[in-house]
Amino acid sequence: MKQMKLGVVGCGNISDAYLRGGANSKIVAVKSVTDINPDSAKTKAETHGVSAVTYDEMLADPDVQIIINLTVPQAHAEISKLALQAGKHVYSEKPFAVTFSEAQELVRVADDRKLRIGSAPDTFLGAGHQTVRKLIDEGRIGTVTGGAVTFATPGMEMWHPNPFFFFQKGGGPVLDIGCYPITQLVNCLGPVRSVVAHASKGQEKRTITSDLHKGEQVTVEVPTTVNGILDFANGANVSFTASWDIWKHQRKPIELYGTEGSILNPDPNFFGGAVKISARNGDWEAIDISTQPFGKPNQPAGEGREVANYRMAGVYDMAAAINSGRSHRANGGLALHVLEIMESLERASSENRRIYTETSCERPATVPQGEGEEVFLAE
Ligand SMILES: NC(=O)c1ccc[n+]([C@@H]2O[C@H](COP(=O)([O-])OP(=O)(O)OC[C@H]3O[C@@H](n4cnc5c(N)ncnc54)[C@H](O)[C@@H]3O)[C@@H](O)[C@H]2O)c1
Incomplete structure (x- = not known):
């Protein structure tokens, strides 16, 4: 498949893991980065050899197909909604949104526009x-x-x-x-x-x-x-x-x-x-x-000690799924149900x-055996 171009919003602590994951992929490539603090975007852009742009420029770029939302939780819903309204697929860091009702709205907007929405965790x-x-x-x-x-x-x-x-x-x-x-x-x-x-x-x-x-x-x-x-x-x-x-x-x-x-x-x-x-x-x-x-x-x-950290696996799967028309695993329905469970834990106490719970979801398909992101291309 042709590499799918990504735009990364939010150039903080976790962004390096995604920028590294995007640099070594046949399925996706980061084209541009942006941050509310332009200096943060500039620094990451220089380190990883991508361009620093404003969010408006990123949303107006027809090459960028998926927006990766790595902002702070309180900004997730707003940033993801703007991306969907601009016709982009969205993959968000967790939590998907900070309230269940915001998350429901995101899933509605994505479904109405026939766009994909995905969320960490993809572990x-x-x-x-x-x-x-x-x-x-x-x-x-x-x-x-x-x-x-x-x-x-x-x-x-x-x-x-x-x-x-x-x-x-x-x-x-x-x-x-x-x-x-x-x-x-x-x-x-x-x-x-x-x-x-x-x-x-x-x-x-x-x-x-x-x-x-x-x-x-x-x-x-x-x-x-x-x-x-x-x-x-x-x-x-x-x-x-x-x-x-x-x-x-x-x-x-x-x-x-x-x-x-x-x-x-x-x-x-x-x-x-x-x-x-x-x-x-x-x-x-x-x-x-x-x-x-x-x-x-x-x-x-x-x-x-060393740990296995492949943050971006969910994005590889989502991009390959968009390409082949199958459903992706770290999807909005799963993220919405998980968010409802988390909000319900706090409500049950207060x-x-x-x-x-109001929502339910299917268990995602298992990941095939094999090596690296290629497993998602064979499906
Ligand atoms: N740090 C980790 O190890 C880790 C691991 C997994 C997931 N996460 C998740 O990733 C997300 C980001 O975490 P982080 O640790 O990188 O946080 P961070 O505070 O280091 O970085 C967030 C970045 O987003 C930018 N930002 C905030 N609001 C924005 C907006 N409206 N538009 C554009 N940019 C905006 C900030 O300026 C900052 O550079 C969080 O949701 C967090 O839960 C973090």
């Missing part, structure tokens, strides 16, 4: 998570009856250069990181029927310790610890913890429990990792993930009741 396309999906589909742990999710760290103010947005409306650990395990669970188990939850705030104000804003305080507007239960339509009963109030723990990112055994699912913030399975209460057995794409470690993660 579920990675080798670790696809391997888990296949083990479940093969019935290796029987019927999945339950599970446990833990995404817990001390916070973001100690490493992110601009941590303010994480603690404002539209931030918080559920919207920021909960989307990773929830998307992987929906990929494996299907849609969620209802949720209950209790949410709390560990601190009213936090002091930033990362360099740029060191010593400044940020007021916390959102709950920073949420414990909930996800009741899946297939009957699975999964406990869910997302927190920025925890220094240290020993819980696994995702455990899945079935009538015939259990599975340990690796960290859904990355693409690879160790997959383990037990037959009933037998020993844990390590499962090889190397036959799936997007699993080899490719990014240093400190202390000599309204002190069980919330039933």
